[in-house]
Amino acid sequence: xxxxxxxxxxxxxxxxxxxxxxxxxxxxxxxxxxxxxxxxxxxxxxxxxxxxxxxxxxxxxxxxxxxxxxxxxxxxxxxxxxxxxxxxxxxxxxxxxxxxxxxxxxxxxxxxxxxxxxxxxxxxxxxxxxxxxxxxxxxxxxxxxxxxxxxxxxxxxxxxxxxxxxxxxxxxxxxxxxxxxxxxxxxxxxxxxxxxxxxxxxxxxxxxxxxxxxxxxxxxxxxxxxxxxxxxxxxxxxxxxxxxxxxxxxxxxxxx
Numbered sequence: 001x002x003x004x005x006x007x008x009x010x011x012x013x014x015x016x017x018x019x020x021x022x023x024x025x026x027x028x029x030x031x032x033x034x035x036x037x038x039x040x041x042x043x044x045x046x047x048x049x050x051x052x053x054x055x056x057x058x059x060x061x062x063x064x065x066x067x068x069x070x071x072x073x074x075x076x077x078x079x080x081x082x083x084x085x086x087x088x089x090x091x092x093x094x095x096x097x098x099x100x101x102x103x104x105x106x107x108x109x110x111x112x113x114x115x116x117x118x119x120x121x122x123x124x125x126x127x128x129x130x131x132x133x134x135x136x137x138x139x140x141x142x143x144x145x146x147x148x149x150x151x152x153x154x155x156x157x158x159x160x161x162x163x164x165x166x167x168x169x170x171x172x173x174x175x176x177x178x179x180x181x182x183x184x185x186x187x188x189x190x191x192x193x194x195x196x197x198x199x200x201x202x203x204x205x206x207x208x209x210x211x212x213x214x215x216x217x218x219x220x221x222x223x224x225x226x227x228x229x230x231x232x233x234x235x236x237x238x239x240x241x242x243x244x245x246x247x248x249x250x251x252x253x254x255x256x
């Protein structure tokens with residue numbers, strides 16, 4: 001069922017939570033519960049699940065973004081600060097990041113990391129990607145990494161992220177995607193469904209949370225479909241790049 005499609009005129013609107021069908025109004029609560037449970041071990045789990053490759057993907061996104069000094073980024077669903085810190089290191093003097101995440105536990109992890117590193121050029125906001133608490137045309141860049149698939153109404157969020165971009169501003173999304181190399185898909189599925197929940201149980205004490213995350217990846221649209229959603233939201237010059245044979249992809253668009 002589509003993220004933005006009602007189940008029927010008289011029925012409550014439904015969406016998916018992994019492979020489970022749930023009321024739209026219940027998904028955000030369930031997602032928040034998942035990340036509450038794994039926040040403190042989230043970055044460790046990312047390293048273990050991807051063999052550290054997620055770091056290469058995030059660096060590739062910031063390299064493509066190529067931010068300059070004095071620019072302001074909004075990083076949505078960026079609670080632990082991974083994208084924010086890379087942006088600041090790349091952009092240089094006078095750059096600033098606003099991190100917004102619906103999950104307060106994730107924000108606390110990122111804020112503590114920033115303080116430990118002596119980083120003061122960030123601010124942190126608990127906020128919903130579908131209803132960002134910022135004025136129109138406020139940011140030079142908006143990014144979201146491995147967060148868009150957890151949003152209940154993805155098209156609403158894309159439109160709102162465009163709203164807060166300045167004219168000439170750039171949007172960029174890093175997300176798991178559809179494998180495009182023959183043979184990799186079967187190995188990837190076997191690893192994802194059998195091993196990742198086991199690792200989640202051993203390291204984070206929560207197999208169900210990581211089972212949901214694996215399922216949510218499989219429910220996310222393919223590269224061309226998601227690119228069409230960006231165009232529908234009003235972004236222009238939409239492009240994407242596959243990473244690791246399509247295991248992940250970077251999507252970008254501009255507000256012109």
